[in-house]
Amino acid sequence: MNFELTDDQVMIKETVSEFAHRRILPNRMIWDEAQIFPVDVFREMGEIGLMGMLVPEEYGGAGLGYIEYKIALEEISRVCGSVGLSMAAHNSLCTGHILQFGTEEQKKKYLPKLASAEWIGAWGLTEANTGSDALRMQCVAKKEGEYWVINGTKNFITHGTSGDVAVVLVRTGDLLDSHGITTFIVERSTPGFSGGKKENKLGMRCSETSEMVFDNCRVHESQILGEVGEGFIQAMKVLDGGRISIGAMSLGIAQGAYDTALSYSKERKQFGQAISRFQAIAFKLADMAVAIEISDLLLLKACTLKNAGKPCTLASAMAKYESSEVAVKVSTEAVQILGGYGYTKDFPAEKYYRDSKLCTIGEGTSEIQKLVIARELVR
Ligand SMILES: Cc1cc2nc3c(=O)[nH]c(=O)nc-3n(C[C@H](O)[C@H](O)[C@H](O)COP(=O)(O)OP(=O)(O)OC[C@H]3O[C@@H](n4cnc5c(N)ncnc54)[C@H](O)[C@@H]3O)c2cc1C
The missing domain is CATH 1.10.540.10 (Acyl-CoA dehydrogenase/oxidase, N-terminal domain)
Incomplete structure (x- = not known):
C-alpha cells in the first residue's frame, strides 16, 4: 500500500x-x-x-x-x-x-x-421516539392517486429548517417491516412541509439541527427515490458512506484538538520548563498521536473499499466507531493539557471537546456501530 x-x-x-x-x-x-x-x-x-x-x-x-x-x-x-x-x-x-x-x-x-x-440538502430518518430503532418510525405516507400524502415529524435533522430539499424516509408499509419504508425527495416549497423546533446543543452549534414537520404534505410519485418499500435498505447503504464522513469529521476534530494541545504544551512553562518536557504530558501527546494514526488508517481502508465498489459495511463501521471515540478521548486530553485555559473559551480546546461528543452519537451511536461490527463478524 x-x-x-x-x-x-x-x-x-x-x-x-x-x-x-x-x-x-x-x-x-x-x-x-x-x-x-x-x-x-x-x-x-x-x-x-x-x-x-x-x-x-x-x-x-x-x-x-x-x-x-x-x-x-x-x-x-x-x-x-x-x-x-x-x-x-x-x-x-x-x-x-x-x-x-x-x-x-x-x-x-x-x-x-x-x-x-x-x-x-437535508436527510431525514430519525424521529423523536425512533433513533437507533428506525424501523418503528411513525412518519407515514398514504397513496392517493399519483400522489403520496406524508404526515409526521422527523427529529434532529441537520438543515431541517434551512435545507432547500430533503430526502426523507417514511413508512409506507407495516411497522417493523424492512420493506415497509420508502424514500421521498421533498422540496422546501412543497405545501405542508416546514421546519420545526430548532435544538439548542452542547456542541456542533453552527450546524443547524431541527425538526422537519409534514402535515398532509402531498408529494408526486415521481419524487420517490428508487422503488416503494426500498427505503430502509437504501438508508443502510447510504450510511456506509455516511459513516466514513463522520469518521473523517471525527479525525479532523481529533487533529485540531491535538494541534492545539501540542503547540500549547511547547509554549506553556511551569516549574521552569515547557510542560511538554514533563513525561506525563509527553505520554498523553504520544497516545493522542497513535490514536489519530489508527483512525486515519482505518478510514483509508474504508475509503479504498468504497472507491472500489467493494462491501465496506464492516470497514466503515470500524472506522466510524474508532475515530469517533478517539475524537472524544483526544479532545478530552487536549482540555487537560491546557489546564484551566482549556476550560475557557479563549482557547479552542473546549470547542473540540464539545463538538467531539456528537461523533459517537450521530449516524449510529458507538453501541450501534459495535452491533453492526459484531453482526458482520459472526454472520
Ligand atoms: C447534532 C445532530 C445531528 C443529527 N443529524 C441527523 C440527520 O441529519 N438526519 C437524521 O436522520 N438523524 C440525525 N441525527 C440523529 C442521530 O442519528 C440519532 O440521534 C442517533 O441515531 C441516535 O438516536 P437517538 O438519539 O434516538 O438515541 P437512542 O436510539 O434512543 O439511543 C439512546 C442510547 O441507547 C443506546 N441503544 C439504543 N439501542 C441500542 C441497542 N440495540 N443496543 C445497545 N444500545 C442501544 C444508544 O447507543 C444510546 O446510547 C442527528 C443527531 C444530532 C444530535
Whole structure:
C-alpha cells in the first residue's frame, strides 16, 4: 500500500486548509455562541467544489473519490467540526442518497443545485421516539392517486429548517417491516412541509439541527427515490458512506484538538520548563498521536473499499466507531493539557471537546456501530 498523498490530494488538502483558516476560523466562535448556521460560507464551499465532492462532473460535481472527500472533510473539521458536520450531511446523506438511487431525471434536476450549494440538502430518518430503532418510525405516507400524502415529524435533522430539499424516509408499509419504508425527495416549497423546533446543543452549534414537520404534505410519485418499500435498505447503504464522513469529521476534530494541545504544551512553562518536557504530558501527546494514526488508517481502508465498489459495511463501521471515540478521548486530553485555559473559551480546546461528543452519537451511536461490527463478524 502507498500511504503517500498524490499531488492532487496534497493540493486539495492545502486549498481546503487555507479556506478553512481564512473563512471559518475567524468566525467559528461567533457562530458557535450565537448558533448561527453560516449559509453564505456553504455557498462559497460549493463554489470551490466542496459540496458535491463525490458527484460526477456531468452533474456539476467535483467527480472525486472518498480519499479526497475524507481529506477535505478532515481539514474543515480540524478548524470547525460544526461546518464539517453540515458538509458531511449535505454531501454523503442528501446528495449521496440521490446520487446512489436517483433516476437520471432526478439526478439532473437535483445534483447540480446541491453540488454548487445553490440548494442545501437535508436527510431525514430519525424521529423523536425512533433513533437507533428506525424501523418503528411513525412518519407515514398514504397513496392517493399519483400522489403520496406524508404526515409526521422527523427529529434532529441537520438543515431541517434551512435545507432547500430533503430526502426523507417514511413508512409506507407495516411497522417493523424492512420493506415497509420508502424514500421521498421533498422540496422546501412543497405545501405542508416546514421546519420545526430548532435544538439548542452542547456542541456542533453552527450546524443547524431541527425538526422537519409534514402535515398532509402531498408529494408526486415521481419524487420517490428508487422503488416503494426500498427505503430502509437504501438508508443502510447510504450510511456506509455516511459513516466514513463522520469518521473523517471525527479525525479532523481529533487533529485540531491535538494541534492545539501540542503547540500549547511547547509554549506553556511551569516549574521552569515547557510542560511538554514533563513525561506525563509527553505520554498523553504520544497516545493522542497513535490514536489519530489508527483512525486515519482505518478510514483509508474504508475509503479504498468504497472507491472500489467493494462491501465496506464492516470497514466503515470500524472506522466510524474508532475515530469517533478517539475524537472524544483526544479532545478530552487536549482540555487537560491546557489546564484551566482549556476550560475557557479563549482557547479552542473546549470547542473540540464539545463538538467531539456528537461523533459517537450521530449516524449510529458507538453501541450501534459495535452491533453492526459484531453482526458482520459472526454472520
Ligand atoms: C447534532 C445532530 C445531528 C443529527 N443529524 C441527523 C440527520 O441529519 N438526519 C437524521 O436522520 N438523524 C440525525 N441525527 C440523529 C442521530 O442519528 C440519532 O440521534 C442517533 O441515531 C441516535 O438516536 P437517538 O438519539 O434516538 O438515541 P437512542 O436510539 O434512543 O439511543 C439512546 C442510547 O441507547 C443506546 N441503544 C439504543 N439501542 C441500542 C441497542 N440495540 N443496543 C445497545 N444500545 C442501544 C444508544 O447507543 C444510546 O446510547 C442527528 C443527531 C444530532 C444530535
